[in-house]
Amino acid sequence: MTAVGNWKSCLGDRPSNDLWNALSEEAQVIACLRVEADLLTAERIEELCSRDLDWSVVLHLASQNDVSRLLYQNLSEIYPEAVPVWVLEQLQQSFQAGLLRSCYLAQELLQILDLLSQRGISALAYKGPALAMALYGGLAVRPFCDLDILIHPNDWLRTKAVLMAAGYDTLAVDDRLEMRNVWSDNERDFVHRDRGVVLDLHWKLMPEFFPTDLTVEDLWSRRQSVTVLGAIVESLGTEDRLLALCVHGAKECWSKLKWLMDVSQLLRQSPGVDWQAVIAQAKQAHLYRILLLGVGLAHTLLDAPIPADLVSQIQTDATLKSLMHQSCCYMFGVNVSPYRRWSPTRFRLNTRECWQDWVTYGIRRMLVPNVRDRQLVTLPSSWAWLYVLIRPFRLAGEKLGWVTRPQLGRDPKTAHLQEVSERRRDSPQELSSCCNEQAMQSKRPKIRADLSIYSLGTERIIYCPQQEMGVALNPSSTAILESCDGQCTLAEIAAQVAHRFDKPIETVVEDVYAAVLELQRLGVLEET
Known part of the structure; x- marks a missing residue:
């Protein structure tokens, strides 16, 4: 086909x-x-x-x-x-920058999980690095811009305290209101501004207006381990992950192929999926149409393998056909005639299977308050029921532009990849004048301690979190950087590089000096 x-x-x-x-x-x-x-x-x-x-x-x-x-x-x-060459070059830059960012976020995930473990808090790595490793076998091709961790609701306040002590920030309400948020919300955004990291802390997979019966206890009992950067991380089991991916995709109207690719990869990587258990769980939670939509799209667009009886059900369900049309509209930004693009609310309602689900969606969407409602107005406990009335007015105010939605700045800056080669920033004459004997004997450059270094083929990629910037080094620049230990002078570094590449030292002195100047300008090196 x-x-x-x-x-x-x-x-x-x-x-x-x-x-x-x-x-x-x-x-x-x-x-x-x-x-x-x-x-x-x-x-x-x-x-x-x-x-x-x-x-x-x-x-x-x-x-x-x-x-x-x-x-x-x-x-x-x-x-x-x-x-075209320019297309491959642009994609290569995106690939390298994305891989760099993914490695950095994976390291941050391990640090957070270690902090929680030290305080006796169990956590599942929900998406992000754990998903990339479980389904794709590496961090290279599956992008993610934030981290997702799932905890037990009872650990919410302790986890919040740990994260804030580690430098993360979140929408602030007092602990009394936080316990109400545990019931009405399903997640909270945390932002580490210095590190440029966004963390989504979950205690339920979906919000109250899009409920599921997947409890944290059940998910933990069926958990599976995955290796991330050499460390063992607990994550969702195969069947739970499949249903969670389908629910998440439906909530987001399947607006990105990335999410559909996750479902396809899971079905390809896990031929032994217990379909009987998945279907039973989906039907019990009124998520069967959502499951069929997710696996149906993966099968139709990406040739993912699914049971033949599911294919027959998908082909005979008119509502599913409409939802698949709409998913294509969202993914590719085109109206598929004779279908006009639905609103997200209409899309989500059509993924539900009975009128009771529609009523539940409407009531919980409009009347169940969350942290933004409670942050807008602080009420005493005896008046907490008024948040049910405040919420629809806040939603209407945001829609009309009368109320500003509280934000934490969910745009972690993507690492910018800059190629550092042996080309000179200054002219040869200028370099010769500044590359004097005093500088060669006095400068002792040292690589900064807060950098993360990764290998990519013959290149090294360095991520500097404070500048939120990535630097790619070719082999010769890598050799120069490896000699910058704070002990060697520029003259000694030049001698080491000349010996390594079997070149006369006089031919590499200016190159070493130029590379060190560039690395210092980029914030990779510091002088001791």
């Missing part, structure tokens, strides 16, 4: 030629969504790349759906000669 065939099975008969012309770039992105591309995928990519593609649209769609790193991996390995 071709990529276009897959689209046709999802969208039905083509309502217009313009639609399919608009979907050719989307098909390009979909065809690349394979961690291990098989022969069929390679043929799809070659066929699509041979078309007259608008590569700026492809890049935009890849970025919008958080699949740029996977797109780069597939294009660079399968058919790079058909891709």
Whole structure:
């Protein structure tokens, strides 16, 4: 089946030629969504790349759906000669910067879990690095911008205290109101501004207006271990992860291919999924249509393997067909005629299976207060029932622009990758004048202690959290950096580099000096 065939099975008969012309770039992105591309995928990519593609649209769609790193991996390995050089260069920069950020966040996750463990708090790594390692086997292709940790509701106040002591900030309310938030909310955002890290702390998988019966106790009893940067981390079991991914995707209207790829990867990596248990759990929690939507999209768009009886049910459910149309609208920003894009509320309501779920959604969405309602107005315990009345007015005020929604700044800055090579920042004449004997004998540069260093092929990538910036070093710059221990002078560093590359020392002196100046300018080195 071709990529276009897959689209046709999802969208039905083509309502217009313009639609399919608009979907050719989307098909390009979909065809690349394979961690291990098989022969069929390679043929799809070659066929699509041979078309007259608008590569700026492809890049935009890849970025919008958080699949740029996977797109780069597939294009660079399968058919790079058909891709414009500037496209591969841009994707490579995105890949390196994303990998750098992922490694940094993974280290932060391990530090947080260690802090919680020291205080006797059990936690599950919900998404982020744990999900990337469990489904993709590494941090390279599955992007994440924050960390997600699941704790028991009874540990909420203690966990909050630990995180705030570690430098994290969150929307502040007193402990009395916090216990009410545990009932009405499902998560809280924490931000470490100095480190540029956002942490989502969960005590339930979904908010009250989108409830599930997946309790923390049940999730913990079925947990599985995954290795992250050499450390063992507890995470969700396979069946729980599948249902959680489908619920999360439905809540977000399946607006990113990244989330659908997670479902596809799980189904490919776990052929022994206990479908009987998953289906029983989904039906009990009124999540069966949500499950069918998630696995149906993964099967239709990404060829994920699912049982034949589920395929039959998906094909005969008119509501599911409409939801799949709408998911494509959200993912690719096009209206699939004759369907107009639904609002998120209408989408979520149509994923539920009975009118009672609709009523529950409406009541809890409009009337169950959360931390933002309680932060807007502080009421004594005897008047706490008034938050039920305050919430609809706050929501209406935000919709009309009368009330500003409290924010913590959920935009952790992405590491900016800068190539540090042996090219000189100044002209050779200027370097010769400043590269004098006194400087060569007195300067003792030292690499900063707060840097994180990762290997990527023959390059080293350094992440500096204070500047929130990444630096990629080629082999010669790496050799220079490794000699910057605070003990060696520039002259000694030049001698070591010359010996390592079997070059006359006089040919590397200016290069070493230029590289050290550049690394100091970027904040990688400090003088002792």
